[in-house]
Amino acid sequence: MKRYKIISIIITLLMLISIGIFAMPILSQPTSVQPEGSMVVMPSPGIVWQDNFNPWNAPALPGGLIWLIYEPLALVNSLSGQTIPWLATNWTFTTGYVYLPNGTKVQTLALILYLRHDVYFTDGTPFNATAVWYTLALEQAYPQLGYSANQIANMTIINPYELEVVFKPGVTPMVLYTILEQWPVDPAQWGKIFPVEQLPNGTYLGLNKTGNPFTYPNTNPIGTGPYMLYSFSPQEIVLVANPHYWMPGEPRIKYLLYPSYPSNVQADTALNNGQITWAGLFEPNIQQQFVAKDPLHYHYYFAPGFPTMLTLNNLKWPLSDPVLRQAISLAINRTAIYYLGEYGYELPATTPLPLPPQQIQYLNSSVLQLAEQFAPSQGNVTAALQLLESHGYKLVNGQLIAPNGTAVPTMTIITVAGWTDWDADLTIIAQDLKQIGITVEVQTPPFTTWFNYMETGNYWMGLMWDLISGPTPIQPLSGYLYGYWNSPGNITPIGNSTYFNIERFNLSIIHPTFEQLVNWANGNFSINDNAYYSIVNKLAALWIKYMPSIALVYGAEWYEYVNNTVTGWPTQQNYYWPAPPWTSLPSTPLPVVLALHLVNQSVPEPWWYYTSQVPSSWYTSNDPFVYQTTTTTTTPSTTTSTSTTTTTTTSTTTSTTTTTTSTTTTSVSTTTSVSTSVSTTTATVTTTVSSSSNTALYVIIAVVIIVIIIAVVVLGLRRR
Template sequence: MSLVTGLLLCMLLLAACGGSGGTTTASNGAANSVLTIVTSPKGDFTENFSPFSPTALDGAKGMMYETLLYFNQEDGSVKPWLAASYKFADDATSVTFNLRQNVKWSDGKPFTSADVVFTLNELKQYPAADTSSLWKVIKDVQAPDANTVVVTFNRPDSPILWYLAGQTYIVPKEHWASVGDPTKYTNSQPVGTGPFTLKAFTPQLVDLVKNPNYWQPGKPAVQELKYPSFNSNTGAELLLSRNQLDWTGLFTPDIQKTYVSRDQAHNHYWFPSANVIMLYLNLAKPPFNQLAVRQAISAALDREQMYKVGESGYEPVAHPTALVLPANKQFLSTDYTDLAFKMDTAKATQLLESAGFKKGSDGIYADSSGKKLSFNINVVTGWTDWVTDCQIMASNLKAIGMNVSVSSLSYNSYINALQMGSYDAAISWTNTGPSPYFLYYSTLSSKNTAAVGQLAPSNWERWNDATTDKLLDQYEKTTDTNAQTQAISGIEKIMVEQMPVIPLVYGATWYEYSSLHFTGWPDKDNPYAVPSPYTAPDCEVVVLNLKPAA
């Protein structure tokens, strides 16, 4: 009953805002001015438009608050945004931003360097807001004039540009100087430089309208954004199939049948690879500290079955280097152009036996001390695709003589086990950015790990290798793309030959869209932005490229 009631409410809301795709000229005109978006089912909204908050509502980042630069992770390009240009010092110890002039806040006040300096200093004053740990690297921020900002670092660090200029949202000093901790401020009357402002908020609907003071002439062509709330994929999928939603970021089973086939002229999807789903092995525990065991596990896995069954054919097998392809293809070493995973159970058993493991009467391999190859793979309860992947892995590994069980845990227990090292193996994601460095740094840097029992931020397998750290350091200390590519190639070799983590499949970017009301959407032939409505600030770039359908 609650689901039906929710659907009826959403239908009324969408009909009221012209999102139902009527057939008359008047209704088509209304539909072609309003873009209706569902990023993901989150239930009723709680009012919070602070770009510093981890629970900021959809639309706060990108649509209302903007960054200095825009990084397109689909093609690796960097574009000026609130900053018209930037320049690194030769030794990568500082960066100077020349701000775009004549930009105004949505209240009509001028945007200046004082706002940028204030925003960055807020992160220093309130470390909880500094989620990218910028002030571990930043030494000082200065504004020589109203249009210039100079950020000095305490060490060479070229990758910081992504976090500093691509993921930090600038707020107006005048409105934020007296609010205190910005992570606790709900910002019910947001003032930003972005293309939209807040029209209305209810727990069921966030409504944004075009900012008349927006700095890009003639944009946006979209006049209004509607974000209705949903409790589950089911309700959103129903309205999506009826052309009552324009843009969603949903996992939709059998999408060709349930969505595309209903209106092949207008209903589309594109699920580009976003990250790499890994099998993390706890290297602090035997036998995972043995390369032969890691190689045997990898060789035994049927990744094609994970791709086609566990991931419904949406998430292809990952590359052995863990590069996100094709987005990072320019970094792929020629040594690995044709490299691909291949299931090989004979090779897996040969590796184990060559390492001294012997199969017992129960069919399970054991080491020379008699300790059996027996372990658990952790996964979050209810993450059905990953649960299926783990069941496939357990079956594959049992077939080569390993006793493997799947442990379904609550999310909190799952992430705590990864961070504290109290696990055997687990399936999980990777953190990415505009180049492979960010995945490698997050997953492999010794700065991101810790001893078992201590919190490891992201290097959950506890890989601690001087060569890896040296290559990451080489990348960080230069802005020379050739030197950076050389460093990435060295880490690719480590991934392939030493398998600190085991790539499985790519994690998809969920993106469904209708061209009934608007055209200009990104697709595989024109990947001008990460296309999902839940990725910021890319969502803003997508909307700025849309035009009403004829």
């Protein structure tokens, strides 16, 4: 009996050992982890990502992401006016000539761009004057792309890194911002699909008669930026550092992860739980919900920026009446939006103008007083009704009746579902307008639907970010009224898609001298301060009179960051560049400056110095966050690329006028750029023991142990 107990104990021990051996492969399986040196970015929730990286038309992408793939000629801080040369190292205004159809030679403005050397697109194509020429030519051939469309008369490639751009008569020096904020695309990619020819008379002709670059679904973005597309899904986009980037040692964050969250609620939860490193989110009670969880590492700073605008579709009656638009501005309680909708983060706009607080100082006392009159902080329903009644409107049983005797119809006001602060703002606005007899239905469609409605004019009112921003008041004021988005007789009809005059403001109602005023403002950098202030105030007075859009609150530059592993963030004390990870238009501050300042403390060296430690699955798997079950040994990586590019990060270039030169228009057709090989950084990863061979070994050992157990049991029973 004693012997039987001993045998039983031995058998039990052997079985436990066997179970442990069987469990070893399971216990040794690695869990899914975020790669070392990566960072999770959340610019804005409520968007299901779409696989379209068209730089002219990609609304359903994380804000700011596309500007890390494509780069502009220069970076412009629209709040401070700081300009950083980027793909262009310098620029000079000069004088060019164009020929009118009757043969008359006319003097006009020209610009010479000096481009950076030793820059490559991620497919190996060199960046040069051909790339800039093609990008600008494409916009002339397909004006629906906007930006520089219809502004360029002809271009001449002086040498591979110098390009002269001759503008059409009437174009002013303000076009500089449009050109500098341009992102060149790879002509080797786009030119194959949308070839462009420059005719001898300077006309640019698109040779693809069936396609449209504005609607082209570009799933393979090729740029010069610090990041490349690694993987895409509707739920998450992953960017990877560009190993051929022209700034030596940059970027130092290997991966940027962009998850998709349906609304602020889920995104805020992820932020509060430490799952997001860099965010641009609205969050109620952020001090308690976010900062208090880890005050040492969880931070935010909501700097004031350009105002959030109530955009009015003035091609729809009765919003075509500027008096009604003025009354709407009077009735809105901006303080309620500030407290209830924006949780005290965004101060009430003190004027209906599209100017940030930093630019209000340009207004003289009389214009400022008038502007403030139309933006009472708590709304002024009485003043709104008095204004309407003085122009023939009547309030009958709570219903506003227009001067023609027709009841003002029920209108809609829209924004994006899941943008909880804006959703709340709309409810407040609807309540305010009800008091002056206007019934407004709040609609919160998904982002793509909302954007499509705004583009096509399928809306009455909509909440929108400030469409036009710039380092001086001239840009936003003239941009809405004339110039950037609209031009005389060029209002896109309802039902036709256009991003470039979403506010649908009909310029034909403006006084004929207005265009001359704007041209004078834009074209005379040499005018004295008093004259400049006078122009700004005249534009502001016209804005108040016609009210094309209405400022509500000064939009916070939503910005949260976690610095337990990543450092280099802008702070309130050192706000070296606007810090939100989102952006909407190229005239807004681009996140590339911030991205290139960030350093992961756990990986102090640029990522290619430690690629020998990166699992091979990160290069081969569609999911870079799951290790393959392998045991690896590595060999040191070798870096074969060198660069002598000097990086300029703080200088500001001032445009100057030089001696007159004439231009010769030549016939140029798009050719495929010659791709050159670019040296790469390599890492050798050798698999020594595969997971399958390990598993087989474990099985063999387990079988042997089981056989031994059975033999011992049988032997014990026989002896007994």
